[in-house]
Amino acid sequence: MIVKKILTVFELLLIFVFVLSVGYIGFYMYQSYSAKSEYAKIRENVLDSKSSEYAYNGVLYEYSKLYEENKELSGWLKVEGTSIDYPVVRTGDNDYYMHRDFYKSYKYCGIPFMDCQCKIKPQSDNIIIYAHNMRDGSMFGELDKYDEKSFFDEFGTIEFDTLYKKGKYRVISAFYTTPDAFSYYTYIDMDRVEFDNFIKTVKSKSLYNTDFDAQYGDKLLTLSTCSYNKRNERFVVVAKQVE
């Protein structure tokens, strides 16, 4: 009798765990689906730029409507060959948009955001953008495709428009590191010596030779996301502006 009761309790516990797990996975899938829909709608709000280059509020015409919806919009990032095609925001810290969407509502996957110390006008020497490495491939979930040289050979150019200027960037380095081993996220506005040191370090860490280099005065773009290879590891892609 007692054994039967224990078994029944145990069974109920297992059912409870099962329901929780299913609910957890359901929540994750809902968040993923919701984010995909939302960002698809946001992409529709990017205006056709043929009519005018700049809007009345001084920003590039195609982003003016989005800018009215969120003044923390700072640009748009697109990486061909991946699902990365998102607005980029910037606020006063590197935490606010970790789990918030463009409309500042809770969204587990967050949104790509610029390092709070970066500026777009005048543009910082190195603009750093962070986003989650989502297992469903959204956000920077496909950024680590750059760990293969074949992907770089085919899709080595990244488009990043700030609110004021369109831009194309050529990848010069892709590497894995930890924040302790290399504080790449502190190289934002640099003098010549710091710039040369930064380029020398990222080139030496690169997983492959890109045959592209950067000189002092070039504008850089750094994309950063977490890696699952090692604890606290990041995957970083550094590119220099070519247009």
Added chain:
Amino acid sequence: MKKLTAVSLSVILTLASALTVFGASSNVKITNNLSKNTISFSYAPDKQATITRDITSLMTNLKNLTDKNSITQEIRITSESVNATPVKFYLRLEKPTSAKQLPVNLSATPTPDALSVFDYYNLLITTTNGEVVYNYKDAKKTDVSDTYKDIELLTLNYYDKASENKTYDITVSVNNDAKDLKKDAQNLKWEIVTDGYTLKDGATPSPKPSETPNTSTAPNTGDISNTPNAVTTPNVTIAPKEATLSSGTYIVGENIDSGRYLMSGNGGVKVYTKDGYLKSNIKLTTEDNSDTAVKNYVINLLDNETVEVDGNVKLEPYTPSKTTPAPVTTAKATAKTTLRPAVTPKVTVKPAQSLKANPKTGDSIPVFAVIMLAFLSIMAVAYIEYRKRKNN
């Protein structure tokens, strides 16, 4: 006739001796890697006058400077000094008389302040080793009434070297706050100034702490030299101890004594100022005739500087009266210390960042694990039910 010949010969010999003794002069030669021009001059070593030479003709690349780029000019100074008397060198920018001073609000300062024509150029001067000699970011602002601005370069011929040369990379960019002064800035004269090292009572130039030559980008600590507007050198007062450093990061004043050292060993050494600027970037080797590294390097380490070592490096206190430091031969000699990094190696010398500076952007939901848990739990329930029915 014989008397006349003897007297003439004596006069000639006397003149020749005088020329030999008093005619030996010190020489300075200044060249540019791009220009064929050379500027050279000589001076009598017993005359400690300040000598100024215009090198504007060597600064040929300045015409390519705009407010959107920077240019780097390589200037090499060779100093041959009789009796190896140390010679101080300054880079001087001197105003033309027509320079105007426009009061311009400095965005970085809380109160309005006038910019002088010297503020038009942002200068960064480094040696070919990467050692920062001058950085405009650390410099004291010039006064509008100043007629020239001196930037102290390294003192040459200091370590009993009769002939020494140094190559400087002078990187010039434009200060956009001082754009109005462009026309006058372009008329500035670029000069090299030499100044004999001040010796007191005929003493030989051993490095007393107050006379340590400037080898760092230490901020201007006040005009204690007799040359106006010169950048001065902080004092080194602690007698350093010999040390062996393995890979890691060390703080001068905490892990290592401040002082002048002769570095040797194998590996890379980077020294950062307390403000985080790279002061020196040295590659050391024990091999002879290396093209990319040196066997030893003399460096002045100041309190709160950071030393990053990648390899094994030996620091020996350095005194210029010896070409190599005296070996430790007695049991009571200065303690030899092998240091391990006293703190967890930090790899950045930028100002402290908040804990959220580099966000953890992983997807922390263990989707696969949760799916497995759901599967296992329902399988366990199914198994228990099966066993129940079987027993019934």
